[in-house]
Amino acid sequence: MVTVLAFLFALGLLITIHEYGHYRVAVAAGVKVLRFSIGFGKPLLKWKRGPDQTEFVIAAIPLGGFVRMVDEREGDVPAADVPRAFNRQSLFKRAAIVAAGPAANLLLAAALFAVVAFVGVRQPVALLGAPAAGSPAAVAGVRAGDQVVAITADGSTQAVQSWSDLQLQLLTAAMDGQTVSMQLKAADGATSNVTLHFAGAEDKASQPDFLATWGLRLKSPPALIRETIAGGPAEKAGMRAGDVVTQVDGKAISGAEALLKAIQASAGKPLQLLVKRGQQNVSLTIRPQVQHLASNGQRVWRIGAMLGGEIPTVVVKSGPLGAVVQGFSRTWELSALTLKTLGKMVIGQASLSNLSGPVTIADYAGRSAELGWLSYISFLAIISVSLGVLNLLPLPVLDGGHLLYYAIEGFTRRSIPQRLQERLQQGGLVIIALMMTIALYNDFARLIGPMH
Numbered sequence: 045m046v047t048v049l050a051f052l053f054a055l056g057l058l059i060t061i062h063e064y065g066h067y068r069v070a071v072a073a074g075v076k077v078l079r080f081s082i083g084f085g086k087p088l089l090k091w092k093r094g095p096d097q098t099e100f101v102i103a104a105i106p107l108g109g110f111v112r113m114v115d116e117r118e119g120d121v122p123a124a125d126v127p128r129a130f131n132r133q134s135l136f137k138r139a140a141i142v143a144a145g146p147a148a149n150l151l152l153a154a155a156l157f158a159v160v161a162f163v164g165v166r167q168p169v170a171l172l173g174a175p176a177a178g179s180p181a182a183v184a185g186v187r188a189g190d191q192v193v194a195i196t197a198d199g200s201t202q203a204v205q206s207w208s209d210l211q212l213q214l215l216t217a218a219m220d221g222q223t224v225s226m227q228l229k230a231a232d233g234a235t236s237n238v239t240l241h242f243a244g245a246e247d248k249a250s251q252p253d254f255l256a257t258w259g260l261r262l263k264s265p266p267a268l269i270r271e272t273i274a275g276g277p278a279e280k281a282g283m284r285a286g287d288v289v290t291q292v293d294g295k296a297i298s299g300a301e302a303l304l305k306a307i308q309a310s311a312g313k314p315l316q317l318l319v320k321r322g323q324q325n326v327s328l329t330i331r332p333q334v335q336h337l338a339s340n341g342q343r344v345w346r347i348g349a350m351l352g353g354e355i356p357t358v359v360v361k362s363g364p365l366g367a368v369v370q371g372f373s374r375t376w377e378l379s380a381l382t383l384k385t386l387g388k389m390v391i392g393q394a395s396l397s398n399l400s401g402p403v404t405i406a407d408y409a410g411r412s413a414e415l416g417w418l419s420y421i422s423f424l425a426i427i428s429v430s431l432g433v434l435n436l437l438p439l440p441v442l443d444g445g446h447l448l449y450y451a452i453e454g455f456t457r458r459s460i461p462q463r464l465q466e467r468l469q470q471g472g473l474v475i476i477a478l479m480m481t482i483a484l485y486n487d488f489a490r491l492i493g494p495m496h
Contacts, residue, residue, distance in 0.1 A: 047410025050420065054409050055106050056082065058149065058428055062435070063109040065148025066141055070113055073137040076128040079112040113141075117462060139450045142443050149432030150375055156425035158371030164361025165418050167206035168262055171356060172228075174298045175259025182259050184238040187230065188298055189263060194227040205360045207262050211255065212377060218242040218249035219384045250385045264299030265353030269319075276348015281330040283349060284321065291318035300351045307332050308345050315347075378429045386437070440465070440472030 060082055067080050076096050081087075083103030090101045113130040114121055121129050130138065174188035175181035192204045197217040204210045217224045221243045228236050240258070248254055255261065267289035272279040290296060292306040293316050306315065314331045332345040362370050405427065412423035436444040445468070453459045460468075 046413055047406055050409040050413035051406035052106060054405075054424055054427060057424065058152070058431055059083075059106070059109045061148050061152045061428070062145045062431065063111050065144035065146075066111040068148075069144035070111065070130070070141045073133060073141060074128055075130050075133060075137075075141065076114040076125055077111060078114060079110075081112070082106070082109045084108060084110075135450055135454055139447060142446045142450070143436075145443055146432040146435040149428045149435070150379065153378075153425040153428040153432065154368075154371040154375040156371070156421050156428065157374040158367045160418055160422055160425070161360070161362045161370040161374075162364060162367035163418060164359045165422070166357045166359050167208055169356040169358050170204050170207045170210040171263040173261045173263040173301070175261075179257070179259025180240060181238075184240055185236065186226075186228070186238055186259060189231045190228040190236075191230075192226050193229050193235075196225040196227075197222050206358060209360070212381070214240075214255060214260065215249055216377060216381055218245055218254065219381065219388075221246045247388065250388055263355065264301035265351075265355045267297060267300045267303040268351060268353035269349050270352025271350040273348040273350070276346075277330050277333055278347045278349035281328045282326075283317075283319065283328055283330070283347075287319040287321050287326070288353075289317050289319050290325075292316070300353050303351075307347055310345060311343070312345060375425075375429055378426065379433050382430060382433045386433075439475055440468040441476055442472070445472055 063080060063082065067077055070077055077098045078096075079099045079101060081101040081103055083101075083106045085104040087101045087103050090099055092099050114125050114128055115130045116126070117131055126132060130141070133141075170192040172181070172186055172188070172190045172192065175186050192210050194201055194203050195210070195213050195217075196202075197213070198220075202213060204213065214224065224240045224242065226238050226240065228238060230236070242249070245254075245258075248257075251257075269278070269283060269285055269287045269289070271285050272283050289303050292303065297303055297306065310332050312332055312334070314329050317328045317330055319326050319328060330347050332347050334343050335346040361367075409420075409423060412419040435442050436447070438444045438448040449460050449465065
Protein backbone atom coordinates (compact mmCIF):
# COMPACT_ATOMS: atom_id res chain seq x y z
CA MET A 45 0.00 0.00 0.00
CA VAL A 46 2.87 2.38 0.83
CA THR A 47 4.40 1.70 -2.59
CA VAL A 48 1.13 2.40 -4.42
CA LEU A 49 0.42 5.62 -2.53
CA ALA A 50 4.00 6.86 -2.86
CA PHE A 51 3.96 6.12 -6.59
CA LEU A 52 0.61 7.81 -7.21
CA PHE A 53 1.61 10.89 -5.21
CA ALA A 54 4.89 11.13 -7.14
CA LEU A 55 3.11 10.82 -10.48
CA GLY A 56 0.45 13.34 -9.50
CA LEU A 57 2.94 15.91 -8.23
CA LEU A 58 5.40 15.68 -11.12
CA ILE A 59 2.71 15.70 -13.80
CA THR A 60 0.89 18.61 -12.15
CA ILE A 61 4.08 20.68 -11.92
CA HIS A 62 4.94 19.92 -15.53
CA GLU A 63 1.52 20.87 -16.89
CA TYR A 64 1.30 23.89 -14.60
CA GLY A 65 4.48 25.20 -16.19
CA HIS A 66 2.81 25.07 -19.62
CA TYR A 67 -0.41 26.56 -18.21
CA ARG A 68 1.18 29.41 -16.28
CA VAL A 69 3.31 30.65 -19.18
CA ALA A 70 0.42 30.24 -21.65
CA VAL A 71 -1.80 32.44 -19.47
CA ALA A 72 1.01 34.98 -19.06
CA ALA A 73 1.44 35.05 -22.85
CA GLY A 74 -2.27 35.80 -23.32
CA VAL A 75 -3.22 32.41 -24.76
CA LYS A 76 -6.69 31.13 -23.86
CA VAL A 77 -6.52 27.78 -22.06
CA LEU A 78 -9.55 25.51 -22.48
CA ARG A 79 -8.58 22.54 -20.30
CA PHE A 80 -5.92 21.62 -17.74
CA SER A 81 -5.97 17.85 -17.26
CA ILE A 82 -4.04 15.58 -14.92
CA GLY A 83 -4.38 12.10 -16.37
CA PHE A 84 -6.19 10.75 -19.42
CA GLY A 85 -9.52 9.05 -20.02
CA LYS A 86 -12.75 9.51 -18.11
CA PRO A 87 -12.81 12.59 -15.85
CA LEU A 88 -13.15 11.70 -12.16
CA LEU A 89 -13.32 15.27 -11.00
CA LYS A 90 -13.67 18.55 -12.87
CA TRP A 91 -14.37 22.19 -12.19
CA LYS A 92 -14.04 25.57 -13.91
CA ARG A 93 -12.28 28.70 -12.74
CA GLY A 94 -10.63 31.89 -13.96
CA PRO A 95 -11.84 34.62 -16.31
CA ASP A 96 -11.67 32.19 -19.25
CA GLN A 97 -13.55 29.49 -17.30
CA THR A 98 -10.72 27.03 -17.87
CA GLU A 99 -11.83 23.46 -17.14
CA PHE A 100 -9.59 21.67 -14.62
CA VAL A 101 -9.79 17.88 -14.76
CA ILE A 102 -8.47 14.91 -12.78
CA ALA A 103 -8.86 11.87 -15.03
CA ALA A 104 -8.83 8.10 -14.48
CA ILE A 105 -5.46 7.17 -16.02
CA PRO A 106 -2.71 9.03 -14.12
CA LEU A 107 0.07 8.43 -16.66
CA GLY A 108 0.38 11.94 -18.02
CA GLY A 109 -1.57 15.11 -18.59
CA PHE A 110 -2.14 17.94 -21.03
CA VAL A 111 -3.02 21.62 -21.37
CA ARG A 112 -5.46 22.27 -24.22
CA MET A 113 -5.28 25.77 -25.65
CA VAL A 114 -7.28 27.56 -28.32
CA ASP A 115 -5.62 26.60 -31.63
CA GLU A 116 -6.92 27.09 -35.16
CA ARG A 117 -5.20 23.88 -36.27
CA GLU A 118 -7.58 21.86 -34.10
CA GLY A 119 -10.87 23.29 -35.28
CA ASP A 120 -12.91 26.43 -35.73
CA VAL A 121 -12.13 29.25 -33.32
CA PRO A 122 -14.56 32.08 -32.48
CA ALA A 123 -13.43 35.37 -34.03
CA ALA A 124 -12.99 36.95 -30.60
CA ASP A 125 -10.53 34.23 -29.57
CA VAL A 126 -8.42 34.18 -32.74
CA PRO A 127 -5.81 36.69 -31.43
CA ARG A 128 -5.42 34.46 -28.35
CA ALA A 129 -4.95 31.22 -30.29
CA PHE A 130 -1.68 29.39 -29.66
CA ASN A 131 -0.80 29.21 -33.36
CA ARG A 132 -1.15 32.99 -33.69
CA GLN A 133 1.52 33.72 -31.07
CA SER A 134 5.06 34.78 -31.85
CA LEU A 135 7.76 32.13 -32.17
CA PHE A 136 9.26 33.23 -28.85
CA LYS A 137 5.95 32.88 -26.98
CA ARG A 138 5.21 29.46 -28.45
CA ALA A 139 8.70 28.21 -27.57
CA ALA A 140 8.42 29.61 -24.04
CA ILE A 141 5.08 27.88 -23.46
CA VAL A 142 6.45 24.53 -24.65
CA ALA A 143 9.72 24.83 -22.71
CA ALA A 144 7.93 25.82 -19.51
CA GLY A 145 6.84 22.25 -18.71
CA PRO A 146 10.32 20.69 -18.57
CA ALA A 147 11.66 23.87 -16.97
CA ALA A 148 9.09 23.53 -14.18
CA ASN A 149 10.26 19.97 -13.49
CA LEU A 150 13.90 21.06 -13.33
CA LEU A 151 13.03 23.96 -11.03
CA LEU A 152 11.09 21.59 -8.77
CA ALA A 153 14.11 19.27 -8.64
CA ALA A 154 16.39 22.17 -7.70
CA ALA A 155 13.97 23.24 -4.95
CA LEU A 156 13.70 19.71 -3.55
CA PHE A 157 17.47 19.18 -3.61
CA ALA A 158 17.84 22.53 -1.84
CA VAL A 159 15.43 21.41 0.90
CA VAL A 160 17.41 18.20 1.43
CA ALA A 161 20.68 20.15 1.52
CA PHE A 162 19.30 22.67 4.02
CA VAL A 163 17.70 20.14 6.38
CA GLY A 164 20.68 17.81 6.10
CA VAL A 165 20.79 14.10 5.41
CA ARG A 166 22.96 11.40 6.96
CA GLN A 167 25.07 9.66 4.35
CA PRO A 168 27.93 7.12 4.42
CA VAL A 169 31.41 8.62 4.62
CA ALA A 170 33.45 8.01 1.45
CA LEU A 171 35.46 5.17 2.99
CA LEU A 172 36.76 2.70 0.42
CA GLY A 173 36.75 -1.05 0.84
CA ALA A 174 39.61 -3.30 -0.19
CA PRO A 175 39.90 -3.18 -4.00
CA ALA A 176 39.99 -6.45 -5.90
CA ALA A 177 43.51 -7.59 -6.77
CA GLY A 178 44.54 -6.28 -10.18
CA SER A 179 41.69 -3.75 -10.39
CA PRO A 180 42.57 -0.20 -11.50
CA ALA A 181 42.03 1.07 -7.95
CA ALA A 182 44.38 -1.56 -6.51
CA VAL A 183 47.03 -0.79 -9.13
CA ALA A 184 46.70 2.94 -8.38
CA GLY A 185 47.38 2.30 -4.69
CA VAL A 186 43.94 2.42 -3.03
CA ARG A 187 43.85 0.54 0.28
CA ALA A 188 41.01 -0.68 2.47
CA GLY A 189 39.88 2.05 4.85
CA ASP A 190 41.12 4.97 2.73
CA GLN A 191 38.79 7.97 2.88
CA VAL A 192 38.42 10.11 -0.24
CA VAL A 193 38.49 13.75 0.86
CA ALA A 194 38.81 15.52 -2.50
CA ILE A 195 38.83 14.86 -6.25
CA THR A 196 40.62 16.75 -9.00
CA ALA A 197 39.24 16.35 -12.50
CA ASP A 198 39.51 18.55 -15.57
CA GLY A 199 41.65 21.01 -13.63
CA SER A 200 39.06 21.54 -10.89
CA THR A 201 39.31 20.27 -7.31
CA GLN A 202 36.16 19.52 -5.33
CA ALA A 203 35.76 18.34 -1.76
CA VAL A 204 34.03 14.97 -1.31
CA GLN A 205 31.29 15.16 1.30
CA SER A 206 29.98 11.60 1.22
CA TRP A 207 29.93 8.30 -0.66
CA SER A 208 27.05 9.42 -2.92
CA ASP A 209 28.95 12.62 -3.70
CA LEU A 210 32.02 10.55 -4.63
CA GLN A 211 29.93 8.28 -6.87
CA LEU A 212 28.46 11.21 -8.81
CA GLN A 213 31.82 12.90 -9.31
CA LEU A 214 33.56 9.71 -10.44
CA LEU A 215 30.78 8.67 -12.84
CA THR A 216 30.66 12.15 -14.37
CA ALA A 217 34.42 12.06 -14.93
CA ALA A 218 34.32 8.50 -16.28
CA MET A 219 31.65 9.33 -18.85
CA ASP A 220 33.96 12.04 -20.20
CA GLY A 221 37.01 9.76 -20.14
CA GLN A 222 38.87 12.10 -17.80
CA THR A 223 41.90 11.47 -15.61
CA VAL A 224 41.03 11.80 -11.93
CA SER A 225 43.27 12.43 -8.95
CA MET A 226 41.84 11.37 -5.58
CA GLN A 227 43.20 12.75 -2.32
CA LEU A 228 43.05 9.98 0.28
CA LYS A 229 43.33 9.91 4.05
CA ALA A 230 44.32 6.59 5.61
CA ALA A 231 43.09 5.28 8.95
CA ASP A 232 46.32 6.51 10.60
CA GLY A 233 45.79 10.03 9.23
CA ALA A 234 48.44 9.82 6.51
CA THR A 235 47.46 11.45 3.21
CA SER A 236 48.24 10.36 -0.32
CA ASN A 237 47.10 10.90 -3.89
CA VAL A 238 46.15 8.26 -6.44
CA THR A 239 45.37 8.72 -10.11
CA LEU A 240 42.71 6.92 -12.13
CA HIS A 241 42.69 7.11 -15.93
CA PHE A 242 39.14 6.71 -17.24
CA ALA A 243 40.12 7.13 -20.91
CA GLY A 244 38.55 4.30 -22.88
CA ALA A 245 36.00 3.52 -20.16
CA GLU A 246 33.32 5.91 -21.40
CA ASP A 247 31.20 3.13 -22.92
CA LYS A 248 31.05 1.23 -19.62
CA ALA A 249 30.56 4.12 -17.20
CA SER A 250 26.75 3.87 -17.30
CA GLN A 251 26.74 0.25 -16.10
CA PRO A 252 25.34 -0.16 -12.56
CA ASP A 253 28.48 -1.91 -11.23
CA PHE A 254 31.03 0.21 -13.07
CA LEU A 255 32.80 1.61 -10.01
CA ALA A 256 32.92 -1.83 -8.38
CA THR A 257 34.66 -3.27 -11.45
CA TRP A 258 37.30 -0.59 -11.00
CA GLY A 259 37.79 -1.68 -7.38
CA LEU A 260 35.95 1.32 -5.96
CA ARG A 261 33.35 0.29 -3.43
CA LEU A 262 32.07 1.50 -0.09
CA LYS A 263 33.86 -0.08 2.86
CA SER A 264 31.68 -2.85 4.23
CA PRO A 265 30.62 -2.67 7.90
CA PRO A 266 32.25 -5.22 10.23
CA ALA A 267 30.71 -8.70 10.29
CA LEU A 268 29.15 -8.10 13.70
CA ILE A 269 26.49 -10.60 14.76
CA ARG A 270 23.53 -8.72 16.19
CA GLU A 271 21.26 -11.71 16.77
CA THR A 272 21.09 -15.44 16.09
CA ILE A 273 17.85 -17.08 14.98
CA ALA A 274 16.56 -19.78 17.30
CA GLY A 275 17.23 -23.23 15.89
CA GLY A 276 19.38 -21.89 13.05
CA PRO A 277 22.84 -23.13 12.06
CA ALA A 278 24.59 -20.22 13.83
CA GLU A 279 22.88 -20.83 17.16
CA LYS A 280 23.50 -24.57 16.95
CA ALA A 281 27.19 -23.94 16.29
CA GLY A 282 27.49 -21.74 19.38
CA MET A 283 27.58 -18.32 17.76
CA ARG A 284 26.46 -15.46 20.02
CA ALA A 285 25.24 -11.89 19.63
CA GLY A 286 28.25 -9.55 19.71
CA ASP A 287 30.60 -11.96 17.93
CA VAL A 288 32.63 -10.43 15.09
CA VAL A 289 33.58 -12.79 12.25
CA THR A 290 37.19 -12.15 11.23
CA GLN A 291 38.05 -15.23 9.14
CA VAL A 292 36.31 -17.76 6.90
CA ASP A 293 38.13 -21.02 6.17
CA GLY A 294 41.40 -19.50 7.32
CA LYS A 295 41.13 -16.36 5.16
CA ALA A 296 40.64 -12.92 6.67
CA ILE A 297 37.48 -11.11 5.61
CA SER A 298 37.02 -7.36 5.31
CA GLY A 299 33.48 -7.14 6.64
CA ALA A 300 29.84 -8.14 6.38
CA GLU A 301 29.77 -8.15 2.56
CA ALA A 302 32.66 -10.61 2.36
CA LEU A 303 30.98 -12.87 4.92
CA LEU A 304 27.73 -12.94 2.95
CA LYS A 305 29.61 -13.76 -0.25
CA ALA A 306 31.47 -16.60 1.48
CA ILE A 307 28.22 -18.03 2.85
CA GLN A 308 26.59 -17.88 -0.59
CA ALA A 309 29.63 -19.42 -2.29
CA SER A 310 29.66 -22.32 0.19
CA ALA A 311 26.59 -23.89 -1.47
CA GLY A 312 25.84 -25.63 1.81
CA LYS A 313 29.33 -26.92 2.61
CA PRO A 314 30.54 -26.42 6.21
CA LEU A 315 32.42 -23.21 6.90
CA GLN A 316 35.17 -22.77 9.49
CA LEU A 317 34.63 -19.34 11.04
CA LEU A 318 36.94 -17.50 13.42
CA VAL A 319 35.06 -14.99 15.55
CA LYS A 320 36.28 -12.42 18.02
CA ARG A 321 34.32 -12.64 21.28
CA GLY A 322 35.48 -9.95 23.67
CA GLN A 323 39.23 -10.55 23.97
CA GLN A 324 39.05 -14.14 22.78
CA ASN A 325 39.16 -15.78 19.36
CA VAL A 326 36.68 -18.62 19.00
CA SER A 327 36.55 -21.16 16.15
CA LEU A 328 33.12 -22.31 14.94
CA THR A 329 32.00 -24.74 12.25
CA ILE A 330 28.72 -23.81 10.59
CA ARG A 331 26.87 -25.45 7.71
CA PRO A 332 24.73 -22.87 5.81
CA GLN A 333 21.22 -23.86 4.83
CA VAL A 334 18.92 -22.74 2.02
CA GLN A 335 16.69 -19.91 3.15
CA HIS A 336 14.78 -19.37 -0.10
CA LEU A 337 15.12 -19.21 -3.86
CA ALA A 338 16.04 -15.91 -5.51
CA SER A 339 13.86 -14.47 -8.31
CA ASN A 340 16.20 -16.06 -10.88
CA GLY A 341 15.86 -19.50 -9.28
CA GLN A 342 19.27 -19.44 -7.58
CA ARG A 343 19.48 -20.86 -4.04
CA VAL A 344 20.11 -18.31 -1.29
CA TRP A 345 22.24 -19.67 1.55
CA ARG A 346 22.14 -18.31 5.11
CA ILE A 347 23.49 -19.27 8.55
CA GLY A 348 20.56 -17.97 10.63
CA ALA A 349 22.18 -14.83 12.02
CA MET A 350 21.43 -11.12 11.68
CA LEU A 351 24.27 -8.71 11.08
CA GLY A 352 24.42 -5.42 12.94
CA GLY A 353 27.66 -3.73 11.93
CA GLU A 354 27.46 -0.03 11.11
CA ILE A 355 29.45 2.14 8.74
CA PRO A 356 30.61 5.69 9.58
CA THR A 357 28.19 8.38 8.43
CA VAL A 358 28.19 12.14 8.18
CA VAL A 359 25.35 14.67 8.12
CA VAL A 360 25.63 16.63 4.87
CA LYS A 361 23.89 20.01 5.10
CA SER A 362 24.27 23.61 3.95
CA GLY A 363 23.09 27.07 4.93
CA PRO A 364 20.16 28.73 3.12
CA LEU A 365 22.20 30.25 0.26
CA GLY A 366 24.50 27.24 -0.02
CA ALA A 367 21.47 24.92 -0.16
CA VAL A 368 19.99 26.87 -3.07
CA VAL A 369 23.31 26.80 -4.92
CA GLN A 370 23.65 23.07 -4.24
CA GLY A 371 20.08 22.46 -5.41
CA PHE A 372 20.77 23.99 -8.82
CA SER A 373 24.24 22.43 -9.02
CA ARG A 374 22.89 18.96 -8.26
CA THR A 375 20.10 19.40 -10.83
CA TRP A 376 22.61 20.48 -13.47
CA GLU A 377 24.96 17.57 -12.74
CA LEU A 378 22.18 14.97 -12.87
CA SER A 379 20.72 16.49 -16.03
CA ALA A 380 24.11 16.31 -17.74
CA LEU A 381 24.64 12.74 -16.52
CA THR A 382 21.19 11.72 -17.78
CA LEU A 383 21.80 13.25 -21.21
CA LYS A 384 25.20 11.56 -21.49
CA THR A 385 23.72 8.20 -20.57
CA LEU A 386 20.87 8.58 -23.08
CA GLY A 387 23.32 9.64 -25.76
CA LYS A 388 25.50 6.60 -25.14
CA MET A 389 22.44 4.34 -25.34
CA VAL A 390 21.55 5.83 -28.73
CA ILE A 391 25.02 5.15 -30.18
CA GLY A 392 25.29 1.73 -28.52
CA GLN A 393 27.92 2.61 -25.90
CA ALA A 394 25.54 2.04 -22.98
CA SER A 395 23.12 -0.79 -22.32
CA LEU A 396 19.39 -0.29 -22.87
CA SER A 397 18.93 -2.05 -19.52
CA ASN A 398 19.47 1.39 -17.97
CA LEU A 399 15.94 2.33 -19.04
CA SER A 400 13.41 1.95 -16.23
CA GLY A 401 9.63 1.92 -16.44
CA PRO A 402 6.73 2.52 -14.05
CA VAL A 403 7.20 -0.76 -12.15
CA THR A 404 10.77 0.06 -11.13
CA ILE A 405 9.86 3.67 -10.38
CA ALA A 406 6.98 2.51 -8.17
CA ASP A 407 9.34 0.14 -6.36
CA TYR A 408 11.83 2.93 -5.66
CA ALA A 409 9.00 5.25 -4.61
CA GLY A 410 7.87 2.76 -1.97
CA ARG A 411 11.39 2.03 -0.73
CA SER A 412 12.33 5.71 -0.43
CA ALA A 413 9.06 6.52 1.37
CA GLU A 414 9.74 3.79 3.92
CA LEU A 415 13.22 5.21 4.57
CA GLY A 416 11.81 8.62 5.51
CA TRP A 417 10.58 11.87 4.05
CA LEU A 418 14.04 13.17 3.10
CA SER A 419 14.77 10.02 1.09
CA TYR A 420 11.39 10.37 -0.61
CA ILE A 421 12.06 14.01 -1.45
CA SER A 422 15.42 13.03 -2.96
CA PHE A 423 13.65 10.37 -5.02
CA LEU A 424 11.10 12.95 -6.25
CA ALA A 425 13.91 15.31 -7.23
CA ILE A 426 15.75 12.63 -9.22
CA ILE A 427 12.58 11.56 -11.06
CA SER A 428 11.71 15.22 -11.72
CA VAL A 429 15.13 15.72 -13.35
CA SER A 430 14.58 12.63 -15.50
CA LEU A 431 11.11 13.82 -16.56
CA GLY A 432 12.39 17.29 -17.41
CA VAL A 433 15.36 16.01 -19.42
CA LEU A 434 13.38 13.31 -21.25
CA ASN A 435 10.76 15.84 -22.32
CA LEU A 436 13.49 18.03 -23.80
CA LEU A 437 14.70 15.28 -26.14
CA PRO A 438 14.22 16.34 -29.80
CA LEU A 439 11.60 13.67 -30.50
CA PRO A 440 8.24 14.46 -32.11
CA VAL A 441 5.42 14.17 -29.52
CA LEU A 442 7.74 15.40 -26.75
CA ASP A 443 8.25 19.06 -25.86
CA GLY A 444 11.77 18.87 -27.23
CA GLY A 445 10.40 17.85 -30.62
CA HIS A 446 8.24 20.97 -30.78
CA LEU A 447 11.20 23.11 -29.72
CA LEU A 448 13.15 21.55 -32.61
CA TYR A 449 10.33 22.56 -34.98
CA TYR A 450 10.52 26.12 -33.67
CA ALA A 451 14.31 26.18 -34.03
CA ILE A 452 13.95 25.15 -37.68
CA GLU A 453 11.22 27.75 -38.15
CA GLY A 454 13.43 30.44 -36.65
CA PHE A 455 16.32 29.47 -38.92
CA THR A 456 14.35 29.07 -42.19
CA ARG A 457 11.68 31.69 -41.47
CA ARG A 458 9.07 29.09 -42.44
CA SER A 459 7.05 26.73 -40.28
CA ILE A 460 7.18 22.99 -40.92
CA PRO A 461 4.11 21.91 -42.97
CA GLN A 462 1.33 20.47 -40.83
CA ARG A 463 1.21 17.26 -42.91
CA LEU A 464 4.91 16.62 -42.28
CA GLN A 465 4.48 17.35 -38.58
CA GLU A 466 1.73 14.75 -38.39
CA ARG A 467 3.95 12.11 -40.00
CA LEU A 468 6.81 12.98 -37.68
CA GLN A 469 4.41 12.71 -34.75
CA GLN A 470 3.54 9.17 -35.83
CA GLY A 471 7.22 8.28 -36.00
CA GLY A 472 7.75 9.82 -32.59
CA LEU A 473 4.94 7.73 -31.15
CA VAL A 474 6.59 4.58 -32.49
CA ILE A 475 9.91 5.53 -30.85
CA ILE A 476 8.21 6.33 -27.52
CA ALA A 477 6.27 3.05 -27.66
CA LEU A 478 9.51 1.17 -28.33
CA MET A 479 11.24 2.89 -25.39
CA MET A 480 8.31 2.05 -23.10
CA THR A 481 8.39 -1.58 -24.26
CA ILE A 482 12.10 -1.84 -23.45
CA ALA A 483 11.58 -0.12 -20.10
CA LEU A 484 8.75 -2.49 -19.15
CA TYR A 485 10.83 -5.49 -20.22
CA ASN A 486 13.63 -4.25 -17.97
CA ASP A 487 11.15 -3.79 -15.12
CA PHE A 488 9.91 -7.36 -15.30
CA ALA A 489 13.40 -8.74 -15.94
CA ARG A 490 14.46 -7.20 -12.64
CA LEU A 491 11.48 -8.78 -10.92
CA ILE A 492 11.55 -12.30 -12.35
CA GLY A 493 15.04 -12.56 -13.79
CA PRO A 494 16.13 -12.31 -17.44
CA MET A 495 14.03 -14.16 -20.00
CA HIS A 496 15.75 -17.00 -21.85
